[in-house]
Amino acid sequence: MELTQLEYFLTVARYQHMTRAAQALSITQPALSQAISKLETELGVQLFERKGRNVQLSRYGSLFSQNVERALRELEHGKKTLEEWTNPETGLISMAFLNILGADLVPKLVRNYQNIYPKIKFELEQGNHELINEALSQGRCDLSITSLRPTSEEYSWITLETAPLYIIVSNNHRLASASSLSIHKLKNENYIGLKSSCGLKLLLESCIIRSDAELTQIYEAEDLTTVTGFVAAGLGVSLVPRTAGMRLEGLSWIPIQEKHWNWEVGLQWRTSQQLSPAVKKFIDYVKESCDKINESLA
Secondary structure, X not given: OOHHHHHHHHHHHHHXXXXXXXXXXXXXXXXXHHHHHHHHHHHOOOOEEEEOOEEEEOHHHHHHHHHHHHHHHHHHHHHHHHHHHHOOOOOEEEEEEEHHHHHOHHHHHHHHHHHHOOOOEEEEEEEOHHHHHHHHHOOOOOEEEEOOOOOOOOEEEEEEEEEEEEEEXXXXXXXXOOOOEOHHHHOOOEEEEEOOOOOHHHHHHHHHHHHOOOOEEEEEEOOHHHHHHHHHOOOOEEEEEOOHHHOOOOEEEEXXXXXXXXXXXXXXXXXXXXXXXXXXXXXXXXXXXXXXXXXXXX
16 A cells, blocks of 8 residues: 555545546646555445446545545654654754763753844753663663763764762861862771763763772762762762762862863764754754864864
8 A cells, every 4th residue: 555545546536536536636636546546456445436427435535535635644644743753943953861961061062052042942861871872872862971981882982071089078077178188188088989870971981091090989979979078067078070960069179180170061962863944953052162162162
């Protein structure tokens, strides 16, 4: 059964005349009759009854026409929805991002883009690194914003921002008044770490190895918000970026003396995935915005 056959069937039902229906469809009457006959053979029922030179729907044809009309309306609705969602200025952008980025970076990015393209819709999903990585790899989203740069060529990446990591301690800690510290000063401190589901964990482990530092981990938290909460309560120290979502009361932020302790956040997508015009336009906007920022800093 072909879509063309269904359109022919509804046209005949509307005109109740083969010749007029053929003229409306810009095909020959024999070709139309053959198409209807083929459809009836496939369905195993007679769809039309002849009344002189006219035709009218049979009982089976009347039942079938209701379903065909509904199906074609759904198809047309689906087509219009796709056109709307893929339009560069009215489309849909599906994006996953780390929980901690929901306090500042992502809202600003969405707001700034919608100020330019107010009809663009965003479908957002947030979670830890494992969740957003799964969402991207399984195609549940077009883009993700994460702090773990991909190592595979299967993914493309744009750096959105690079920020220093800090040592955080409670305001009552003996190191709270330090203007800066070497990571080695934390050797005998209770360190609040992160579970592997958090993308920052791998970065911290790499920095620790490069610095040849020794940290005594007493607890692995699920997320950065929990880390800052434990530190503010005086239960230990940690290493985190100074993002908007973690500036709790009772914390002291101490710059790290070693140079390579930086946190990078970027936009990534699957290189092989077919992206809609709306998503491509958003990526171009991000690239252009980042280039302007880099030029101003140069």
